[in-house]
Amino acid sequence: IIDKLVNLPPGQPFYSFEYFPPKTEEGLANLYDRLKRMSYLNPLFASFTWGAGGSTIERTSEMCAISQSGFGLETCMHLTCTNVNRDIIKEALNDAKDNGIQNILALRGDPPRGQEYWSSCDSGFNYALDLVKFIRREYGDYFCIGVAGYPEGHPDSDDKQQDLRFLKEKVDAGADFIITQMFFDVDIFVKWEKECRKIGITVPIIPGIMPIQGYNSFRRIINLCKVYVPSSILNALEPIKHDDQAVKDYGVQLAITMISTLRQNYSVCGFHLCTLNLEKSVRLILEELGLVPTEEQRIQAFNNRRRSSLFL
Numbered sequence: 522i523i524d525k526l527v528n529l530p531p532g533q534p535f536y537s538f539e540y541f542p543p544k545t546e547e548g549l550a551n552l553y554d555r556l557k558r559m560s561y562l563n564p565l566f567a568s569f570t571w572g573a574g575g576s577t578i579e580r581t582s583e584m585c586a587i588s589q590s591g592f593g594l595e596t597c598m599h600l601t602c603t604n605v606n607r608d609i610i611k612e613a614l615n616d617a618k619d620n621g622i623q624n625i626l627a628l629r630g631d632p633p634r635g636q637e638y639w640s641s642c643d644s645g646f647n648y649a650l651d652l653v654k655f656i657r658r659e660y661g662d663y664f665c666i667g668v669a670g671y672p673e674g675h676p677d678s679d680d681k682q683q684d685l686r687f688l689k690e691k692v693d694a695g696a697d698f699i700i701t702q703m704f705f706d707v708d709i710f711v712k713w714e715k716e717c718r719k720i721g722i723t724v725p726i727i728p729g730i731m732p733i734q735g736y737n738s739f740r741r742i743i744n745l746c747k748v749y750v751p752s753s754i755l756n757a758l759e760p761i762k763h764d765d766q767a768v769k770d771y772g773v774q775l776a777i778t779m780i781s782t783l784r785q786n787y788s789v790c791g792f793h794l795c796t797l798n799l800e801k802s803v804r805l806i807l808e809e810l811g812l813v814p815t816e817e818q819r820i821q822a823f824n825n826r827r828r829s830s831l832f833l
């Protein structure tokens with residue numbers, strides 16, 4: 522990913538897609554169909570989440586392998602390091618390497634189900650920083666490493682400046698890029714990004730954008746991630762909250778507005794779209810932004826992917 526990022530022409534827009542492992546075989550089969558179609562949208566990379574404590578190890582590993590070698594997507598595997606045995610982390614990294622995956626999003630992880638707060642465990646990994654160090658120590662430069670950043674500060678932290686210093690520690694330990702937590706207030710991201718640069722974080726920072734796909738899921742996710750939502754958004758959603766299509770349409774328009782503002786006013790070129798495994802909103806957003814590849818670009822990307830993969 523970092524090679525792709527640094528080789529992009531200045532100002533070139535890009536986007537990446539995030540997926541999570543479905544619970545059922547049927548869901549997985551559907552997602553593979555969607556992944557294949559969405560690969561033609563030419564994301565810079567696709568990332569796959571990891572269930573805290575290693576709960577999705579097999580499915581996440583399989584999805585990453587198929588995305589990389591089957592669909593020829595540059596693939597990034599999320600990996601959390603707490604509440605999990607060290608051997609599982611090693612196994613996941615070895616599998617990723619064997620499957621040709623070269624990108625890891627190194628994370629701490631959230632508290633296990635049923636526990637409200639995270640507490641340190643005895644595997645030696647307490648923070649994402651420990652995982653970044655471990656990967657660099659054990660695998661040298663084989664993996665490109667991403668880490669998470671929090672424009673509103675991490676929810677466990679009362680001190681935003683300290684949180685930023687911890688982020689810088691992850692970068693100094695070897696992280697190549699940052700993906701942010703989703704946000705709904707562009708100004709918060711812009712201010713935070715400036716602060717990152719001011720304290721000497723120079724790696725690419727990719728803002729996380731989650732198109733709102735449904736009212737209840739949106740409320741659940743923002744509560745889980747403790748993300749601030751401006752009252753203008755809550756007020757716009759309130760009268761349409763029982764109309765799924767209206768909420769989806771609003772989510773598309775909101776994402777377009779946020780991305781356009783970031784691109785036009787702040788020259789932010791790239792975006793990490795949390796797809797929630799859904800295709801339509803992402804496709805509409807890219808279409809309306811004029812970012813969907815042309816036929817010629819699609820063919821070129823198809824050929825590049827075919828050259829670099831087994832291709833399903």
Ligand code: FAD
Nearest residue numbers: 570571573599628629630631648649669675677678687702
């Ligand atoms: P860290 O960087 O370790 O930070 C966690 C907290 O510890 C912060 O409050 C920080 O200020 C503090 N801290 C950091 N370093 C130190 C230190 N040296 N000493 C003291 N305090 C320190 N979760 C999943 O389970 N699976 C996923 O796939 C997943 N994907 C994600 C993708 C993105 C883009 C983001 C933003 C989050 C994702 N998460 C995922 C959630 C993530 O695991 C949680 O937010 C978790 O609470 C923190 O992870 P982190 O890697 O940011 O932690």
